[in-house]
Amino acid sequence: MYEALTLVAAGMENYGAYSDTNNAIGGLGLGGFYIDQWYILLVIPAMIIALIAQARVKSAYNKYSKIGNSRGMTGAQAARMILDDHGLTYVPINITQGTLSDHFDPRNNTVNLSPDVYSGTSIASIGIAAHEVGHAIQHAEHYFPNKVRSAVIPITNFGSNISMILILIGLFVTAFNWLAWVGVALYSTVAIFQLVTLPVEFNASHRAMNHIRNLGIANDADAKGVKKVLSAAAMTYVAALITSLASFLRIFLIVSGSGRRRN
Numbered sequence: 227m228y229e230a231l232t233l234v235a236a237g238m239e240n241y242g243a244y245s246d247t248n249n250a251i252g253g254l255g256l257g258g259f260y261i262d263q264w265y266i267l268l269v270i271p272a273m274i275i276a277l278i279a280q281a282r283v284k285s286a287y288n289k290y291s292k293i294g295n296s297r298g299m300t301g302a303q304a305a306r307m308i309l310d311d312h313g314l315t316y317v318p319i320n321i322t323q324g325t326l327s328d329h330f331d332p333r334n335n336t337v338n339l340s341p342d343v344y345s346g347t348s349i350a351s352i353g354i355a356a357h358e359v360g361h362a363i364q365h366a367e368h369y370f371p372n373k374v375r376s377a378v379i380p381i382t383n384f385g386s387n388i389s390m391i392l393i394l395i396g397l398f399v400t401a402f403n404w405l406a407w408v409g410v411a412l413y414s415t416v417a418i419f420q421l422v423t424l425p426v427e428f429n430a431s432h433r434a435m436n437h438i439r440n441l442g443i444a445n446d447a448d449a450k451g452v453k454k455v456l457s458a459a460a461m462t463y464v465a466a467l468i469t470s471l472a473s474f475l476r477i478f479l480i481v482s483g484s485g486r487r488r489n
């Protein structure tokens with residue numbers, strides 16, 4: 227569900243799926259052209275927050291993937307039960323390779339669970355499976371923040387790919403200085419993407435908690451563990467937003483600083 231690094235650097239694709247592939251450090255994709263004071267003051271602290279968030283989700287997962295849920299249900303069974311309860315009997319549940327690689331793919335409307343979640347009977351398995359199903363239900367219900375997020379994805383892909391080139395041209399070619407500001411504006415789309423991702427992710431986890439309780443998939447003790455895993459996961463999205471904001475602010479300060487030096 228939460229993998230780390232390189233969303234922006236890798237560009238594309240990952241924005242498409244609800245890659246719960248997280249990206250806490252993705253916001254840095256175009257940040258690394260040199261180390262400056264803002265990198266040290268803004269980006270490195272944000273990276274540390276992101277790394278802590280990632281470590282916390284891994285540790286929560288490690289703990290609750292070893293504790294069985296009270297009904298002995300697999301993630302796939304829990305996912306099927308919630309989907310069917312919402313009339314989504316046609317949404318398939320696939321196995322996808324990797325650890326914490328679970329995601330819902332809106333392009334083909336499939337829930338994709340990692341092997342340990344799919345066939346595991348742990349507390350983490352039912353929690354993560356229910357979270358991904360939460361995305362499937364959002365998709366089916368045309369949940370509004372989801373639509374906003376989908377609309378932002380192509381803009382972010384475009385913006386993140388082209389912004390650094392424009393900034394570099396703008397910084398080094400005097401006649402095209404204005405291009406640097408176009409680049410800065412486009413770079414802000416990364417932070418905007420992270421921002422509109424937050425309500426979607428929090429809502430998917432909120433739905434997951436309700437469904438596993440209402441359908442009796444989890445008892446109170448299970449639900450407590452699920453909540454810990456999903457809350458830790460949610461923090462990685464907050465960290466991703468902080469990281470992309472820090473990175474944006476740095477780029478903004480570099481470009482405005484270069485303007486002052488010229489004038």
Ligand SMILES: [Zn+2]
Nearest residue numbers: 244246427430
């Ligand atoms: Zn999610």
